[in-house]
Amino acid sequence: MLLDERLKALRSKESAETPDALKSVISTEMKALISSGQAGRAVKVGAKAPEFVLPDVDGNTVSSVDLRAKGPLVVTFYRGFWCPFCNADLQAVEAAAERIRGYGAALVAISPQTPANSRLSLQENRLSFPILSDKNCELAAKFGIRWMPSQALQGVYRNFGTDVGSYNGDGSWALPMPARYVIAEDGTVAYAKVNANYTHRPEPNDVCPVLEKLKAGAA
Incomplete structure (x- = not known):
């Protein structure tokens, strides 16, 4: 099943299970983020990608420079383990991982959640690539994809039992807009897709x- 088909099913489920008053808050927030144009101002194809050194689920540091020394790097930014759309995205990336590695590329996923919660993402989604923790979305900010949910939207998430600040471990509700990048060996962005609408993601393939x-x- 294509990722798009899974996301459509999740959108239908979310719509059916969310009270109208809460759907209104979510819709208003999403429209505001889209109309802000922030996604269009994020790091684009042809730009130099911000370099990073971030911890994996075991606390080991992972360097983008080291990863790019072996080939291109595919980076997926996602919100957290609590987001079903993100989990569907990660599972789709895993399904495409072998093909992606066939081109000599490495893969990583990045979210602001704690390493412990990233470990849950890794295990539950059965991922073969590392998940890195971007505290307070500092790297996401460098890519231009960091944003802060309004107090109203935070209330909606709490209504569903999702305390993003707790998942992130530092009380911060900062989130990345979902994004996928391909970074060439020289650090240049070769592919960039940012979604201000969290219910939409590009196909990993x-x-x-x-x-x-x-x-x-390179041949």
Whole structure:
């Protein structure tokens, strides 16, 4: 099943289970984020990607420079283990991981949640690639995709038992807009897709033509 089909099913489920008053808050917030144009101002194809050194679920540091020394890097930013749309996205990336690695690329996923919660993401989604913790979305901010939910939206999440500040471990509700990047070996962004609407994500296989071109160029 394509990721888009899974996301459509999740959107229908969310709509059916969310009271109208809460749906209104979510819709208003999403429309505001989309109309702000922030996604369009995020790091674009052709730009140099911000470098990073972030901890994995075991506390070991992972460097983008080290990963790029071996080939292109596919980076997926997601909100957290509590988000079913994010879990569907990660599972789709895992389904495409072998093909992506066939182009010599490495994969990582990044969220603001604690390493312990990232471990849950890793285990429950049965991922073969590392999840890194971006405290307070500091790296997301460098990519231009960090945003802060309003107090009204925070109340909606709490209504569903989701305390994002607790998941993030530092009380911060900062979140990344879901995004996928391909970073070439020289640090240049070769693919960039940012979704201000968290219920939409690109198909992971969309990066493969980009990786194929990078591989051909390196041959």
